[in-house]
Amino acid sequence: MVIATIKEIKNNENRIALTPYGVKELVQAGFEVIVQETAGIGSGFSDSEYKECGAKMMRNPEDIVKVADILVKVKEPLPEEYNLLEQFKGKILFTYLHLSGVDKRLSKVLAVNNITAIAYETVEDVTGKLPLLAPMSEVAGVLAVQYGGEYLQRKYGGRGISLGKISGIPSARVVVVGGGYVGATAAKTAAGMGSRVKLFDISEKKCAELNKEMKEYLGPVLGENFEAIVPQGENFNDALKDANLLIGAVLVAGTKAPCVVSEEQIKSMKDGSVIVDVSIDQGGCIWGSRATSHSQPVFEIYNKIFCCIPNMPGQVSRQSTIALTTATLPYLKRIAGEGVEKMLRDSLATDGRFARGLNAYKGFITYENVAKDLGMMDNYKSVKELV
Numbered sequence: 001m002v003i004a005t006i007k008e009i010k011n012n013e014n015r016i017a018l019t020p021y022g023v024k025e026l027v028q029a030g031f032e033v034i035v036q037e038t039a040g041i042g043s044g045f046s047d048s049e050y051k052e053c054g055a056k057m058m059r060n061p062e063d064i065v066k067v068a069d070i071l072v073k074v075k076e077p078l079p080e081e082y083n084l085l086e087q088f089k090g091k092i093l094f095t096y097l098h099l100s101g102v103d104k105r106l107s108k109v110l111a112v113n114n115i116t117a118i119a120y121e122t123v124e125d126v127t128g129k130l131p132l133l134a135p136m137s138e139v140a141g142v143l144a145v146q147y148g149g150e151y152l153q154r155k156y157g158g159r160g161i162s163l164g165k166i167s168g169i170p171s172a173r174v175v176v177v178g179g180g181y182v183g184a185t186a187a188k189t190a191a192g193m194g195s196r197v198k199l200f201d202i203s204e205k206k207c208a209e210l211n212k213e214m215k216e217y218l219g220p221v222l223g224e225n226f227e228a229i230v231p232q233g234e235n236f237n238d239a240l241k242d243a244n245l246l247i248g249a250v251l252v253a254g255t256k257a258p259c260v261v262s263e264e265q266i267k268s269m270k271d272g273s274v275i276v277d278v279s280i281d282q283g284g285c286i287w288g289s290r291a292t293s294h295s296q297p298v299f300e301i302y303n304k305i306f307c308c309i310p311n312m313p314g315q316v317s318r319q320s321t322i323a324l325t326t327a328t329l330p331y332l333k334r335i336a337g338e339g340v341e342k343m344l345r346d347s348l349a350t351d352g353r354f355a356r357g358l359n360a361y362k363g364f365i366t367y368e369n370v371a372k373d374l375g376m377m378d379n380y381k382s383v384k385e386l387v
Contacts, residue, residue: 004068007039012294014042014317022325027054067204084177100256100281100373110360123357135323148245172244182250248277250285255369257282272301
């Protein structure tokens with residue numbers, strides 16, 4: 001079984017799907033591992049480190065995919081990489097896919113080339129959580145606050161608004177929408193810096209849990225800066241009007257994100273407010289959001305600054321690569337050792353959690369919400385029908 005990883009080509013995507021340690025673990029387990037030359041440089045890992053851990057280094061990605069059985073990546077293949085998928089027919093792709101948030105061409109290419117596509121973001125554990133999405137979501141939650149602070153400072157010349165409490169400078173009012181990994185981490189980060197944070201989530205249970213958790217984490221003083229609330233009409237509208245920073249962190253696994261902030265609500269926000277939509281991988285959850293990049297991170301609408309970078313963790317690539325490999329490696333070992341068919345059968349015979357990671361298989365889209373979002377239900381079959 002040959003496992004390979006290639007250099008990511010998305011704008012300023014500096015992560016790589018495997019650390020040298022991950023390569024070593026796979027080689028010791030009896031697998032051949034191929035790494036594209038210089039693919040790890042952006043994360044601080046040299047070709048010599050990969051060689052020392054047993055990797056075979058190759059230069060050309062076309063040559064790599066021809067011999068690989070499993071291709072493990074960080075981000076979804078871009079249109080410039082579709083030719084690689086044509087040379088990867090009938091094999092296994094393991095990466096973040098976010099198919100509902102990208103052009104349907106990728107789903108078609110995966111299906112036409114009979115690729116078994118397993119998406120990090122829809123694999124579930126026994127508790128129903130998303131273990132392969134969680135580490136990057138937590139990184140993105142911290143970065144969302146950092147980006148927000150940076151663009152608030154730029155807009156106000158470094159004097160008008162601060163995320164923290166600085167003498168003579170008012171601290172920011174932050175609204176977070178969504179109480180999952182991204183939202184909770186963003187709220188914790190902003191409140192910990194001294195910002196006044198309101199987090200909105202539709203689950204009363206989640207709000208109660210977060211209020212208790214945050215009070216314990218932040219302590220009696222900073223704890224007063226945080227409140228988790230269920231949106232009920234005017235409480236959400238009023239919070240947006242008062243906000244300096246809005247962070248969108250709504251996730252429905254595998255599905256296009258719902259738009260939870262309207263154009264009128266954006267108009268009502270203060271001029272110079274910053275909007276960071278972390279849900280942009282799944283299409284965005286805030287009106288006006290469109291994907292930006294690390295090289296061109298922001299745009300303005302109605303004098304509001306939008307920052308919607310789909311691969312935020314690529315900016316802290318070494319930490320992100322280590323966290324991602326730690327999460328994905330146990331699954332990768334099993335996929336290579338047991339085979340996908342056995343893992344799917346075992347999953348379906350128990351809780352079906354791993355099977356939910358399968359997005360394309362045997363020429364079909366296998367994640368129903370993806371097929372619905374992309375208008376591809378005519379090319380949908382459930383995993384049960386195919387295994």
